Amino acid sequence: MKDYKVIDLFSGAGGMSVGFDRAGFHIAASIELLEKYAKTHEINFPECRSLFGDIQTVSPREFELETNVSKDDRIIIIGGPPCQTFSTAGQSKIQSLTKGDIKKDPRNYLFKSYFEYVKYFNPDVFVMENVPNLQTKYGGEIFKNILDLCRSLGYQTSYDVLNAADYGVPQNRRRLFVVGFRKGKCFKFPDPTHRGNERTVSDAISDLPHIYDGIRAGLLPYSKVSNLTNYQKLLRNKKNEVDNNICRVSNERAKKVFSYMKQGDKYMDLPKEVRNILPFREDIFPDRLKRLSLDKPSWTILAHIGMDGYRYIHPTEDRTLSVREAARIQSFPDNFVFNGNMREQYIQVGNSVPPLLAEAIANSVRKLL
Template sequence: MANKVYKFIDLFCGAGGFAKGFEMSNQFKCIGGIDNKKAAVETHKLNFKNSVSVHADIRELPPEEFHKMINYQDVDVVIGGPPCPTFSTIGHAKIQSVNKDNGGCITEDPRNVLFMDYLEYVKYFKPKMFVMENVPQFLTKYKGKTFEEVKRIIERDLPDYHIVENVKVLNSVNYGVPQSRRRMILIGHLKGYSFKYPTITHWYKGSNFNINPNDDDIDINSLKPHVNVESAISDLPNITDNWRVSICEYSKHGDLDDYQKLMRQNTNGTVANNICRMSNERAKKVFAHMKQGDIYMDLPKEVRQILPFREDIFKDRLKRLVLKNPSWTILAHIGMDGYMYIHPTELRTLSVREAARIQSFPDDFTFVGNQQDTYVQVGNAVPPIMAKAIAESVYEGLTHEN
């Protein structure tokens, strides 16, 4: 008997990294997505054939209307990461108006109303389980008061749901993603179901970036070594920064490692989105002085003068990736200039596809939009391979009722 396939909707879906991971588990099907970024929705629509992908502001799309759009289908799981700038270290300087005295109450920043809309969708659809992801600062902002407020609101508005105790931060590097990317994962489920955070499978030796969410004793030597940048990008098409052909043949066809085989398993010998931002000549002169792992302030002063920045603020304004290490976090800022993601061996920044590989998007996943749109979609995504691990744990909790 075939395993049951659960239906889910993807709120604040972006390009669909979270949803892709759920579908990669072969246990879930995305039937709907919502986002206010048009190009991201076009990407979502292209890659999720069973989904009604809607370009809309969720604040203006009641769940009843969305239910009609998906033909009144039942929803087993709701996933999504409502943008909460109040929790982000990047957004902190921009929101000085938040009242710290009451813990940075979530309702005080209008952008955080999106969190309440997420809850409204959960309240309406009554899924068996919901999965919310956010930045790790979600748990610690204002000494944890913001999270306590969030938890209080969830318990008040969704009394039928149990919030999994000891909400955890996961790191994608521990699940086979060639990137250190930490995300808070909050789970709520109806009575009769359960959830345990996914067991880690990989370990980055000599690093403090590892996270074992279940706090259990593990034999580090039994885990697989981290997937590195070389594995992520070395088989992709050879390009230059003035290359403007999106669909190209791979540069390597034999002796592929496991990660490369996984990324290429549904392709026909070509891959799209092989477009790289052009770097100016001054930047390239600086790149030429950088060894793998170097940051801007590692360079001699005379080299920094070629491409000067505020050195008290932008100490790591330029960073060259290391082939044998995982990447640092791919952020949406890669859509601006890419200087924090300089290719390990070439005088250019990463292409859209290289960034997508580091995020663990399979090569059959195609991004739609202009160059900046596609970079931002990659940078904003949940790594699909980590999402797949979460999905498998969700499936386990749905199929083994208490």
């Protein structure tokens, strides 16, 4: 499918781009608001024109001129407009910034910029990703507007909520996908490949380098070279070392609490005297600390991992996950390098579409094309 040019809007680090690239598509151009994230995309897709800029001020025509991707080319558009206002996380903070009326937040309407590009470039197919709450937020009003807009542009749409764990990602992560096709075709979402046989945290990270709390390392060798899981074989570097071995420093009180936690435990599972070592508002933060289980998929890796990581405690070590461990759980291949400081790297991982999930959708797109 290299005759198609893929445009990734709101690209972030490039999780969707990785998936479509693995499915055989050519990632030709992208745009991302945050410079460090756009640089990550540029590093990993050197043949792509990765723009740093605001899609609300960069018109489709300016994008065309800057990237040399013409509206006359065979095009696919992918991407996910920011979802903070639709997510159940962080609502109180957003309300404080919008004087209580969250519906006034301009990020609710960034999908309009996405569809300005769809209107201009007239792609054969588009794939838009967001949180499941987009379907029901504000009584479903915004989602209905999106579907009406798709129809007005001549697209037949299919939409569904998929769990990444059903497609080989060692993480329970539910995301909404809207796929629009021209030519009267009907898109069918991929059948689950791993439902009932989900990959686990152990499948994902047990071969990664031995590290310690607070490490700041680049390339390190893998911790083992044999008895690898199929997932590890799928994602490993051929050069037998991997980058982004960065882990935040946990304070001593936190690490003491970690030592009392069994795999799968959360903060409120601990005795009161242990919780008092590192006290939180228990009515607000009942799951402030959570230790992953080796033999189960991870819970959703969120961008909040860039703040403290206490919801992502290593299953057997008294530390939080490293950037690379989080990236593995997201299904990024080990040759993918994250740019920026530690916090920015974590947030890029947490905000991304898992590449294996994106690849499954890309393969279904390819079949229909």
